[in-house]
Amino acid sequence: MFFNPFSKDNPVVVQILGICSVLAVTAKLEPAIVMGLSVIAVLAFSNVIISLLRNTIPTNIRIIVQLVVVAGLVVIVSQLLQAYAYDVSKQLSVFIGLIITNCILMGRLEAFAMGNRPWPSFLDGVGNGIGYTIILVVVGFFRELLGSGTLLGYQVVPQCLYDAGYVNNGLMILPPMALVVVACIIWVQRSANKDLQEK
Amino acid sequence: MNKQGNTYTIIYIVVLVLVVGAALAATSISLRPRQQANADADKMRQILASVLITPAPAEVIPTFEATVSRRFIVDAEGAEVAGDAFAVNVAEQSKLPSAERLLPVYECRLADGSVKYVLPVYGAGLWGPIWGYVALDADGSTIYGAYFAHQGETPGLGAEIEKPAFSSQFEGKQLFKGAHFLPVAVVKAGRKPAGDEDYVDGVSGGTITSKGVGAMLSDCLAPYEAYLSTLRK
Numbered sequence: 001m002f003f004n005p006f007s008k009d010n011p012v013v014v015q016i017l018g019i020c021s022v023l024a025v026t027a028k029l030e031p032a033i034v035m036g037l038s039v040i041a042v043l044a045f046s047n048v049i050i051s052l053l054r055n056t057i058p059t060n061i062r063i064i065v066q067l068v069v070v071a072g073l074v075v076i077v078s079q080l081l082q083a084y085a086y087d088v089s090k091q092l093s094v095f096i097g098l099i100i101t102n103c104i105l106m107g108r109l110e111a112f113a114m115g116n117r118p119w120p121s122f123l124d125g126v127g128n129g130i131g132y133t134i135i136l137v138v139v140g141f142f143r144e145l146l147g148s149g150t151l152l153g154y155q156v157v158p159q160c161l162y163d164a165g166y167v168n169n170g171l172m173i174l175p176p177m178a179l180v181v182v183a184c185i186i187w188v189q190r191s192a193n194k195d196l197q198e199k
Numbered sequence: 200m201n202k203q204g205n206t207y208t209i210i211y212i213v214v215l216v217l218v219v220g221a222a223l224a225a226t227s228i229s230l231r232p233r234q235q236a237n238a239d240a241d242k243m244r245q246i247l248a249s250v251l252i253t254p255a256p257a258e259v260i261p262t263f264e265a266t267v268s269r270r271f272i273v274d275a276e277g278a279e280v281a282g283d284a285f286a287v288n289v290a291e292q293s294k295l296p297s298a299e300r301l302l303p304v305y306e307c308r309l310a311d312g313s314v315k316y317v318l319p320v321y322g323a324g325l326w327g328p329i330w331g332y333v334a335l336d337a338d339g340s341t342i343y344g345a346y347f348a349h350q351g352e353t354p355g356l357g358a359e360i361e362k363p364a365f366s367s368q369f370e371g372k373q374l375f376k377g378a379h380f381l382p383v384a385v386v387k388a389g390r391k392p393a394g395d396e397d398y399v400d401g402v403s404g405g406t407i408t409s410k411g412v413g414a415m416l417s418d419c420l421a422p423y424e425a426y427l428s429t430l431r432k
Contacts, residue, residue: 027354056202057212058202058207058208059207065212068216068219075223076222079227079230082237083233174353174355176356
């Protein structure tokens with residue numbers, strides 16, 4: 001249950017959820033990591049809270065209840081980032097708020113937390129959050145490396161390569177390349193796991 | 200009690216919203232001082248960046264206190280008015296007619312003893328606000344340094360205005376041509392502006408952001424004309 005979302009049941013490359021934020025925050029590695037950690041925190045806690053409340057929630061307003069819990073947690077995370085990681089919160093700006101609309105959250109709350117006890121829900125939240133983070137970090141790694149020649153802001157492509165005529169690929173910084181990188185990951189993953197391939 | 204009934208549903212959602220609302224209010228109140236301190240330190244860092252000083256994050260506040268010898272507000276006639284320059288919201292002021300604006304000035308004394316005047320500017324890029332600080336030499340005309348920032352311009356295109364490659368072009372440009380006040384223009388690389396004002400090359404691929412920088416400079420620096428004239432003597 002905990003390890004499934006890392007690969008075989010990965011929320012991004014298998015369930016194809018949360019693609020929007022993958023495009024938006026992966027131009028550099030650092031915001032990708034912080035975004036991943038934020039999603040892990042929000043997903044784990046909202047899963048636990050919804051799981052605790054699951055027997056009291058009236059069925060016809062359950063989506064609203066889930067949204068209120070998620071929105072509350074996201075605002076708290078955003079406030080914490082502004083207080084303790086100001087530079088990162090400036091970079092992520094609007095995207096932290098957009099965690100609210102991240103389909104992974106609603107997907108896990110609806111599909112798992114509404115029907116399971118708090119501890120398994122917590123594991124499920126952390127697992128799916130990590131699965132999401134892995135993809136974010138991989139995409140961020142390639143986009144920053146190829147697009148800016150840096151990793152976490154440090155120059156890694158040596159100057160002698162630039163002198164020899166190498167240039168950073170500006171296309172990598174633009175959102176469409178995130179889709180291409182994600183597609184490449186899906187390709188690699190489905191080649192490795194034959195049972196994921198559609199007939 | 201019937202968990203699917205209307206009464207239960209309404210009570211449930213009201214209680215939930217109250218609990219979440221209280222939690223948010225508590226978080227916001229308890230973190231507010233820290234967030235404000237962060238925002239202030241960031242503003243100080245930006246002001247220092249315009250006079251080409253880039254201290255380590257922990258050194259920002261002491262460096263700012265040591266560098267900025269005086270901060271004050273002027274009006275469009277060039278007269279000083281009472282108030283704390285640091286607390287002036289430049290974004291709100293830039294929406295007022297230029298005659299009514301409060302215009303903050305940061306007087307900086309650098310390590311070599313020279314005096315610089317830092318003026319804040321605020322405008323609109325392609326996707327959202329852009330802002331910056333322009334540092335002038337003691338003659339009130341020569342640009343010593345500039346710093347620009349943005350909220351959400353396109354990475355690699357409009358966002359390049361925050362890079363030194365763009366802002367360092369402003370160094371040495373003149374705001375006054377003879378007796379005429381002409382803020383620096385931002386034009387397409389290889390072009391020239393219609394008048395004889397000084398100009399810099401815009402960011403290729405970031406035309407609207409570059410135009411925004413030019414419009415921001417002319418809009419936000421023009422009200423300072425009277426004050427800057429007094430510096431020229």
